[in-house]
Every structure is written in C-alpha cells, then in structure tokens.
Amino acid sequence: DIVMTQSPDSLAVSLGERATINCKSSQNILLKSNNKNYLAWYQQKAGQPPKLLIYWASTRESGVPDRLSGSGSGTDFTLTISSLQAEDVAIYYCQQYYRAPFTFGPGTKVNIK
Amino acid sequence: QVQLVQSGSELKKPGASVKVSCRASGYTFIDYPMNWVRQAPGQGLEWMGWINTNTGNPTYAQGFTGRFVFSLDTSVNTAYLQINGLKAEDTAVYYCVRDPSGWYYFDDWGQGTLVTVSS
Numbered sequence: 432d433i434v435m436t437q438s439p440d441s442l443a444v445s446l447g448e449r450a451t452i453n454c455k456s457s458q459n460i461l462l463k464s465n466n467k468n469y470l471a472w473y474q475q476k477a478g479q480p481p482k483l484l485i486y487w488a489s490t491r492e493s494g495v496p497d498r499l500s501g502s503g504s505g506t507d508f509t510l511t512i513s514s515l516q517a518e519d520v521a522i523y524y525c526q527q528y529y530r531a532p533f534t535f536g537p538g539t540k541v542n543i544k
Numbered sequence: 545q546v547q548l549v550q551s552g553s554e555l556k557k558p559g560a561s562v563k564v565s566c567r568a569s570g571y572t573f574i575d576y577p578m579n580w581v582r583q584a585p586g587q588g589l590e591w592m593g594w595i596n597t598n599t600g601n602p603t604y605a606q607g608f609t610g611r612f613v614f615s616l617d618t619s620v621n622t623a624y625l626q627i628n629g630l631k632a633e634d635t636a637v638y639y640c641v642r643d644p645s646g647w648y649y650f651d652d653w654g655q656g657t658l659v660t661v662s663s
Contacts, residue, residue, distance in 0.1 A: 432606075471649035473589075480639055480653035481589065492651070524589055528648035532605040535589040 433458050433527050435536035443544040450512040452539045454503075454525035461505050462529070469529035472501055472510045475538075476521045484523075485510065517543065546570040548640050548654035555660045556630050564625045564657045566640030573621040574598045579641040579650065580614065580625050584633075594643075595623060630661045 434457040444450040460469045468488035473481035483492045485501040488508055498513045512519050520543060525536040551565040566578065580592040593604040595614040602614040613626040623640055638659060642652040 469647070473650075480656050481650075482653075483649060483651050486645075486647075486649040526589070526649065531591075531603075531648075533591045533648050535591070537588045 432532055433460065433530060433534055435525055435527055435534050437523075437525060437536035437539050439539060440537075441540040441542065443542045444512075444515045445544045446517065447514050448544075450515050450519070450541055452510040452523050452525075452541070454508040454510070454536050456506045456508075456527050456529075458529075459505050460527045460529040468504050468508070469527055470501075470503070470508050471526045471528060473524045473526065473535075474519075474521045475524065481524060512541070515541070515543070546642065546644075546652045548642060548652055550638075550640060550654040550657045553658040553660070555662065557663055558630055558632060558661055560630050560661075561626060561628045562630060562659055564627075564638050564640075564659065566623045566625075566654050568621045568623070568642070571642075571644075574618055576642050576644050577646075578614075578616075578623040579643055579648075581639045581641050581650070581653075582636045583639065583656070584636040587636075592625075592638075597623070627659070630659075632661050634659060635661045 436455045438453045470488040472485040475481040489501045500511050502509050522538045522540050524538050547569045549567045554562050574597045577594045579594040582590045592608045595602045611628045615624045637656040639656050640654040641650040
C-alpha cells in the first residue's frame, strides 16, 4: 500500500498569515505518461464530512477560494493557505489515488494563533 | 444538486449486524460508482472500497473483506453498507462517497452515519 504522511500534526497561525501543510507519499504518485500527480486535498470541519479542495495536486475544485493552493510532484506535496481566515480552521487530509487501496494522510489540524 | 443522504446513527451490541443506507439524488444513480469511507472516532479516513452501481459488483479494500457487504437498490437510488459480526473496533462514522470523475478522488460525500458498537 502507498503510505501517506503529513507534517506537522497541527499548527496555529495568526489570521492573515500563511499556513503550510506538507504531505509525503511512500511511492511516486506521478504518472509520467500523462504528467499528472494523483494527489487530492480535503478539508474537514468539526462535525462535517470532508470537502474536496484540490485534485491532481494543484487543480482547485470549483468554489474553493484561491488563497488555498496545492503544489508538489512525485512524492512531496504542499497545501498552502496564503492568508488564513477564521473559516479555514479545520483538519486537512491529503489522499493518493494512484493505486488502490486509495489512502489518506493522518491529517493536519489548523487553528488560529 | 447532488445529494447523498445517509441513515441515522446506530447503537449495536457486539456480534450484531447493521445496515447503513445512502440515498442518492440529483444525478443518474447508475452512472457513477459509490465508495465507502470509514472514520473511527478522532481518527483519519480509510477507503473501504466501492460498488459498481451499474452491475452491482463490489470491490473491497483489504481489511474490509468478509464481514462488510456493499449492496444496492437501484429502484430507489440507494446504496447500502452492511456490517456483520460487529466488533467494538467497528465503532466509526461511515460515509458514502461519489466519485464523478472516475479517478477516485471524492467530490460528493454523505453526511455520515455513526455506528457505535458497545455492550
């Protein structure tokens, strides 16, 4: 199975400041034939199901604010919140869909400092 | 709009069975597979597998074979997850999830069903 790890486990950022979450896969999840990274990011607020934010590592889902962005390739990926807002308080998960079983990272909790 | 509405919370004793339903609306049910994802209390997300809503053929992730059963009733646009021989470690929120792209990233989630297994 492809193991997904995330760092940090949690972070506290001041309103308006940048938050950076890292995700690492145990195997390469870039398919060279189509040059796509099979990596998605989700946001889960308390008591709610996860919400898809980004897929193909950097494609923003419709309606997702552009202060959230994804980057990276191969095995190392980053979700950046450029200017943290109160509504961004949540747990963020990465997920690989390169190969079944489709596995998630353990999550990163983002709070306001 | 797409909606996945799941059945309510369940409290079951060890050894019992539970059947969680997921009623879909806002799209053609048989055109998109349905996935199931588990989230134990305070824990992360585990993909359990998926069911082909056109053929009814299920695929289970390792760790979810034997006691877990995916099924459908296409007449009412509903997918089901049945768990037999419940154990305490099955206590979790179970989500039905639609993947419209076919690539296994998950756009549409049910609200989740909490299954609690306790004597």
